[in-house]
Amino acid sequence: MVLPPDENLVPVRHHFKQSFKNQFLEYLQGKRKVFDIPYIMLGTEFEKRVWETLLTIPYGETRSYQWLANEVGLHRGARAVGQALKRNPLPIIIPCHRIIHEDGSLGGYSSGVDIKRRLLDLEYYYSL
Numbered sequence: 001m002v003l004p005p006d007e008n009l010v011p012v013r014h015h016f017k018q019s020f021k022n023q024f025l026e027y028l029q030g031k032r033k034v035f036d037i038p039y040i041m042l043g044t045e046f047e048k049r050v051w052e053t054l055l056t057i058p059y060g061e062t063r064s065y066q067w068l069a070n071e072v073g074l075h076r077g078a079r080a081v082g083q084a085l086k087r088n089p090l091p092i093i094i095p096c097h098r099i100i101h102e103d104g105s106l107g108g109y110s111s112g113v114d115i116k117r118r119l120l121d122l123e124y125y126y127s128l
Contacts, residue, residue, distance in 0.1 A: 027092070030126030033059035035093045043087060046072070050084040057098045060127025062120065064102040086110055092119065 019037065026032035041048045049072045056071075057063050065078040074080055085096040091110055097119040101107050109116035 024092075028122065030122070037093060039090060039093070041094075042089065043084075046074075046080070047084040047087055049073075050081055051088055051094045051096075054085075054088075054094050054096055054098065057095060059095075060123040062098050062100045065099055065107065066102055068099055082108065098123075 016037070023032055023035050023037060027035070041051055043051070050068065053068060053071045065081050069075060069077040069081045072081065081099075085099060086108070088094050088096045088110065091097065097109055097116045099107065100120075106113050106116055106120075
């Protein structure tokens with residue numbers, strides 16, 4: 001259904017795309033540690049709790065799947081946390097790459113383990 005034009009509406013140019021690009025480039029250059037991009041988390045309540053907790057992990061640091069499960073109140077839920085991470089719609093912005101196994105191995109990543117390693121290396125380098 002197409003609505004008739006409304007003369008009272010004024011077109012507004014939205015700069016979200018350019019802002020996102022600038023912030024992402026700043027992140028890759030080590031100049032940005034936290035993103036300031038508006039978004040709405042769409043997921044289950046559990047997924048949203050997991051994603052919100054990810055935002056508390058400082059740039060350049062990692063935590064374990066079990067730590068994350070404990071933080072969201074699911075003490076035997078490391079696998080469930082992993083599934084929520086897999087459904088993270090905004091990787092990097094909501095930094096699921098900062099979650100690793102307790103033994104130090106990387107675990108999975110939606111964009112591949114090589115990308116996860118590169119992001120962790122980048123953050124470690126710029127946090128020194």
